[in-house]
Amino acid sequence: MNVSRLEPDTSGIVDWPTLSTRKQSVVSVGVFDGMHRGHRAVIERLVELAHEQGDYAVVIMFDPSPKRVHSYAATHGGAELPDGEPSADPDELMAAGERIRLMRGLGVDWVLSVGYSLAFAAKSYRYFLGSLAGTIGMRTLVLGQDASMGSGRVGDIRAIQELAEATGVFRLEVVDDAGPGLTWTPTCHIPVPQGPGEPADPLEGMNKAERRAWTKAHACKHVRAWSSSNVRSLLDQGRIGAADAVLGRPHVVEGEVVHGEQRGRALGYPTANISPDYSGYMPAEGVYAGWLVDLGPAEEAERDAKAASGDQDQERVAVSSLEARLAPGSPWRWPADISIGSKETFAEDGRTYERVLEVNAIAGDDWLELYGHRVRVEFLAYLRPQEKFADGDALADQLQRDAADSLRLAQEAAARS
Template sequence: MKTVMLTYPQTLHSAVQGTHPQVLAIGQFDGLHLGHASVILSAVRIARETGMQAAVMTFHPHPKEVMRKGDYEGYLTPLRDKEDILAEMGVDVLYVVEFNEEFSRLTPQQFVHDLLLPLQTRTAVVGFDFRFGHKGAGDEQLLRTLGEGEMTVETVPPFLLNGEKVSSSLIRGLLKRGELDEASQWLGRPYSIRGTVIHGEKRGRTIGFPTANLDLTDHYVTPAKGVYAVRVQYGEQELRGVMNLGVKPTFHENGMKPTFEVHLLDFDGQIYDQELKVELVHYIRAERKFESIDALISQIREDALTAARLLS
């Protein structure tokens, strides 16, 4: 898959060079959950049927982050993760449009005539609630009108799971409540994070459970504090682990920034400065303060056994 970074209008001309007629799925697609996948896979299917290129247009950073509107709490699927997933879905080209204040002022007419049509968009595929242009003035019907004669529009209906519309905001809520199984079901995969292993307090090794402390690579949504059974991708290796996400109340009286600490069950080696991808597979328990270090060690041992059983 080819990724094209596009800043309007500065790099539009270079982005247009060498383009081919294409089917373009358009949306923010943060989460790339089952609802988003239904839009993108529809575009891929139409592209294959018509012999055109399958493309996706997304926007970065998230509009809420740029405009400072709404309750923005991080990405479910940062750009790098989004690229990996889209490539697996059969997308040929990903257009990443820089979302800034100038771009936010584009009218619906400019969005279609200055951006979509020059990119040879023959079919635009959007979700039923798609909005575009300044202050969301355009909807899928206006998109259809503006593209008449040059671009057709396919609208994908809402994706329902157990009678409820799958949405990124609801997935965020599930993660924050520790309802990991349902969040994974709606995403269509386990929620995952990436981070670089950094030096921490090194307390884990003194109690027999060394941990990899992660400095996250992106502004991810932070799930509920607690203990998780995780699968860890380290290079070509897939390892099992147990992760504590929290503020370590047994050792810290005052609040601190939550940390992500992973104890690997199948590995004993030096991995400082290495990147890990961590899939949160099961939520084991909430974080709590223990009366003694021995009580904490006993619970960690039990958590490790639980994680091993859940991941076997």
């Protein structure tokens, strides 16, 4: 797979590459954050059409996301998002490199990663699509049902279809994601229930009147169930099982292991403390079951990830190394219990702890030295809320139960896969 990074100039014009003088392209456009089942339905159809027609399967991916760029402009007097500022997008479900890795697995030939900007956004959808037809040889455009593009996002499916029919330059194919349709996502914060196990759908069991009142009280939006917006909402509620069902795989957070206070080690449950400079969307506070994957020393892991998401000479070796670590049953993968919270048991009067992500790898008698390594945390199930224990012994007893539950759930998930 080929990957090209394209930066629009100050007027928003992109210097699109010529992919071939002989082959045309089947193209899809979007952010593809999360690469959930709806995204995969679009890309799988893209690849299928490209193979049928003897064309390239091309994905144009925006990074940073349009939402991030426009939100920054709204709070900074209409300014462009500066390079690298802020360094991480707290709303991003998945880093761009991980999206590209998954696209490779689906058979995409080219990923054109476009640095989205206000100047680029000001171009009309007609100009944008005309540029794709004239440069990368777009024969077919494949989009999801809710896609829109161009200045003011007026280029919706109907407008694009009319343009395709009027010009005859390209054909539009709209993909039904085959998902369960629409769902309600609250824009107000919903506290995670203070009980064990996966939080339930708050709308479950409500009659029509109760549902209407609840959705109004929580300023709910109607969105597709298979959407990035819904995944974020589910993660905010601690509903990991439901989020993973939309994603079609476990939700992931990645980061470097840093030194903590070593309280877990003193209790017999050493944890990997993840740096605040992580990638991926952080779920609600609580304790989860999942997996910990060692991606190697941070510098090497970042180098391999960059190579695996680019067109450098070492791409094939880097991809092989990364996939080997991620594979089920790999020696770098362990069941784990995962804690997101503020260490309430050890909080002194008047002292608060910042929210942290800690992971206890269940590796038998092995002692894992992961400081300075980049790790991947995969979330499988919500176990329980955070709570304050009477002392370290009570906490150690609970950690033992968490480890046993996590091991069981990870083994069950492995047996199903």
